[in-house]
Amino acid sequence: MSSDTFLLLLGITLMYSTPMVFAAQGSVISEVSGVVNIGIEGMMTIGAFTGAAVGYFSGNPWLGFVCAGLAGAVFGLIHAFASVTCKADQTVCGIAMNLIGPGLALFLSRVFFDGATQTLPVTNKIPKLFGRSGLPGSLNNLNVDMTTVIALVVSILMCYIFYCTTWGLHLRAVGEHPAAADTLGINVYKVRYICVILSGLLAGLGGAAMTLAIVPQFMPTAISGQGFIAIAAVIFGKWTPHGGYLACLLFGFAQALTVVLGGGAFTVPSEILAMLPYVLTVLILILFVGRASAPKANGVPYNKGSRV
Amino acid sequence: MKKILSNPFVLTVIAIILGFVVASIILLLAGYPPVESIRTLVESMLGRPKDISSVIIRSTPIIFTGLGVAFAIKTGLFNIGAEGQYVMGCVVATMVGSMLDFPKPVAVIMVLASAMLVSALYAGFVGFLKAKLGIHEVITSIMLNWIALYFSNWVCGLDFFHKHGTIGMYPVNPCTYTMVLPAWKRSEEGQAFLAENPILKETLGRTDVNIGFLAAVIAAILITYLLNSTRKGFELRAVGQNIHAARFAGINVNRSIVHAMMISGALCGLGAGFYITGQSPHTVATLSAFENVGFNGLSVAFIAFSSPIGCIFAGLLFGGLLYGGAGLQSKIGAPTEIINIVIGVIVFFCALSYLIPRFAERMEAARISKQRRKKMQDQPDVHP
Numbered sequence: 001m002s003s004d005t006f007l008l009l010l011g012i013t014l015m016y017s018t019p020m021v022f023a024a025q026g027s028v029i030s031e032v033s034g035v036v037n038i039g040i041e042g043m044m045t046i047g048a049f050t051g052a053a054v055g056y057f058s059g060n061p062w063l064g065f066v067c068a069g070l071a072g073a074v075f076g077l078i079h080a081f082a083s084v085t086c087k088a089d090q091t092v093c094g095i096a097m098n099l100i101g102p103g104l105a106l107f108l109s110r111v112f113f114d115g116a117t118q119t120l121p122v123t124n125k126i127p128k129l130f131g132r133s134g135l136p137g138s139l140n141n142l143n144v145d146m147t148t149v150i151a152l153v154v155s156i157l158m159c160y161i162f163y164c165t166t167w168g169l170h171l172r173a174v175g176e177h178p179a180a181a182d183t184l185g186i187n188v189y190k191v192r193y194i195c196v197i198l199s200g201l202l203a204g205l206g207g208a209a210m211t212l213a214i215v216p217q218f219m220p221t222a223i224s225g226q227g228f229i230a231i232a233a234v235i236f237g238k239w240t241p242h243g244g245y246l247a248c249l250l251f252g253f254a255q256a257l258t259v260v261l262g263g264g265a266f267t268v269p270s271e272i273l274a275m276l277p278y279v280l281t282v283l284i285l286i287l288f289v290g291r292a293s294a295p296k297a298n299g300v301p302y303n304k305g306s307r308v
Numbered sequence: 309m310k311k312i313l314s315n316p317f318v319l320t321v322i323a324i325i326l327g328f329v330v331a332s333i334i335l336l337l338a339g340y341p342p343v344e345s346i347r348t349l350v351e352s353m354l355g356r357p358k359d360i361s362s363v364i365i366r367s368t369p370i371i372f373t374g375l376g377v378a379f380a381i382k383t384g385l386f387n388i389g390a391e392g393q394y395v396m397g398c399v400v401a402t403m404v405g406s407m408l409d410f411p412k413p414v415a416v417i418m419v420l421a422s423a424m425l426v427s428a429l430y431a432g433f434v435g436f437l438k439a440k441l442g443i444h445e446v447i448t449s450i451m452l453n454w455i456a457l458y459f460s461n462w463v464c465g466l467d468f469f470h471k472h473g474t475i476g477m478y479p480v481n482p483c484t485y486t487m488v489l490p491a492w493k494r495s496e497e498g499q500a501f502l503a504e505n506p507i508l509k510e511t512l513g514r515t516d517v518n519i520g521f522l523a524a525v526i527a528a529i530l531i532t533y534l535l536n537s538t539r540k541g542f543e544l545r546a547v548g549q550n551i552h553a554a555r556f557a558g559i560n561v562n563r564s565i566v567h568a569m570m571i572s573g574a575l576c577g578l579g580a581g582f583y584i585t586g587q588s589p590h591t592v593a594t595l596s597a598f599e600n601v602g603f604n605g606l607s608v609a610f611i612a613f614s615s616p617i618g619c620i621f622a623g624l625l626f627g628g629l630l631y632g633g634a635g636l637q638s639k640i641g642a643p644t645e646i647i648n649i650v651i652g653v654i655v656f657f658c659a660l661s662y663l664i665p666r667f668a669e670r671m672e673a674a675r676i677s678k679q680r681r682k683k684m685q686d687q688p689d690v691h692p
Contacts, residue, residue: 104645
């Protein structure tokens with residue numbers, strides 16, 4: 001493989017994985033605190049719409065990016081209220097988020113954009129790392145979006161919080177054994193609320209990373225499965241921030257491979273090629289990863305005073 | 309009071325009412341008349357005999373996927389792969405149905421059986437990986453959903469199956485149709501008969517009335533029987549409720565997981581088979597995104613609180629809302645996506661609904677303790 005192809009692969013890998021990295025970090029923080037958030041997909045969609053719409057009307061992509069995070073956080077708050085305070089079934093509630101998120105995004109899109117299910121393209125996308133001029137030659141493949149860098153920083157920050165801070169220890173304790181954490185004076189509800197809201201925030205940012213950096217607008221297919229794949233990536237990465245990040249990279253790499261191979265001299269049907277990332281994931285799971293080890297209290301609402 | 313409020317049916321009705329309340333608020337904020345919108349929605353769902361017939365037809369595949377998901381939930385599995393299983397069922401039914409030329413009942417049974425078998429194996433694979441290797445069923449299901457989508461598109465493009473000038477495959481042969489009297493209603497005799505019966509003309513004549521709904525009802529009853537009255541059903545539920553206890557009791561847990569997934573997948577496949585054989589265009593087209601029949605099955609199962617019989621009604625509601633939503637957009641101009649919001653809010657409140665009996669309980673307890681306190685105050689202190 002020539003170095004050009006390698007750089008191209010790397011660039012596409014990073015590009016494709018970015019929205020999923022945000023979503024995966026969102027998923028990991030929620031699940032480790034013990035709240036299943038299957039509504040990531042819906043939260044990404046509402047973020048994707050909010051980001052594109054605010055970016056279009058204000059002309060400022062960063063404002064759109066922040067608003068997308070806030071929109072996701074509102075959904076996170078609703079999910080937290082239902083699953084922490086009301087102790088509702090978290091999976092059911094997440095599925096509801098997946099219905100309401102895209103429903104609301106498309107509804108608002110039709111209201112604000114004259115009945116169209118897609119927004120108009122934003123004038124300013126989120127800038128690239130090395131600006132518009134970029135790098136010379138094929139090195140320019142590494143001129144990634146700023147969101148890619150932010151995703152990496154967020155992931156490193158998450159690792160730091162998880163494993164090097166007291167709060168991270170609290171967070172993991174809450175997900176493993178909330179009653180024990182409670183006896184130590186950790187406010188289980190508060191930790192879970194913060195985590196689920198952050199989860200929505202990150203998912204919203206992931207959505208906007210799609211519609212403000214990769215494509216310049218929101219459309220119904222902008223978020224099609226990335227949220228679910230992020231959830232899969234977290235399980236794949238054994239519920240750790242770095243594992244989730246690497247799983248997203250792997251998935252992005254498989255997608256990049258389909259792009260690069262598709263353009264080459266191979267005569268593989270494009271549909272078969274498109275299956276590659278998913279087949280690869282299943283194969284790797286079978287061969288290397290094996291038994292899933294979820295946080296023990298994942299998905300179980302905590303009742304103060306209960307013993308488990 | 310508490311007894312009434314603990315009834316799942318009552319809870320669902322409350323959730324549905326709240327769903328419409330939230331939707332009205334959103335419609336109002338967006339500048340559409342809420343009351344008129346909801347009236348139009350209901351009218352487009354139930355206004356004419358043709359609409360009722362269409363709603364039933366539209367609901368049929370969703371009831372099947374709902375049944376599949378509900379069955380999996382009862383056995384402790386989350387079958388988010390219903391979508392992929394349904395897609396596989398559709399594509400295989402079309403492949404088999406377009407090649408077959410047999411007498412009617414044989415052809416129909418072969419198509420339905422092949423769709424069921426493939427979907428069951430597809431789901432069974434997920435169950436197998438979970439049982440043998442401990443791989444979470446959600447992650448493999450999500451991957452298999454996408455693989456099914458691309459597989460379907462690949463088959464659509466194959467020379468052997470692709471119908472030129474369309475984006476889909478050759479439709480299935482008429483010998484596999486599961487509509488009610490498809491040939492007769494187009495014949496002269498049939499047309500003459502329908503002309504005299506306006507209601508039948510509108511329903512049977514104008515829509516693809518098929519036996520799928522009937523089959524869904526039978527399937528729901530059979531599944532209920534299987535779960536509640538057979539040894540197998542008991543084993544499957546036992547594994548769902550406490551896997552360790554089930555293993556200790558001597559139940560083959562691994563086999564149960566695989567079987568439960570296979571039955572769940574078979575139901576999704578059967579829905580796909582009835583969709584292909586019973587509704588135009590009787591074929592599969594290239595898909596750019598999921599059609600959500602399987603994902604909607606998840607919502608149906610949740611709204612029905614995983615009761616198989618409940619899935620029939622939840623599926624009808626869901627199909628009705630989807631069908632009526634189109635009418636809402638054409639008549640009022642309100643975006644049809646409001647339907648997804650309504651359904652989402654209904655599912656959301658179904659998740660919260662168990663709070664209602666608890667709330668009633670608390671109210672009752674407060675009332676009783678208040679009465680008791682009053683009694684104590686009224687009575688003079690008898691103790692020295």
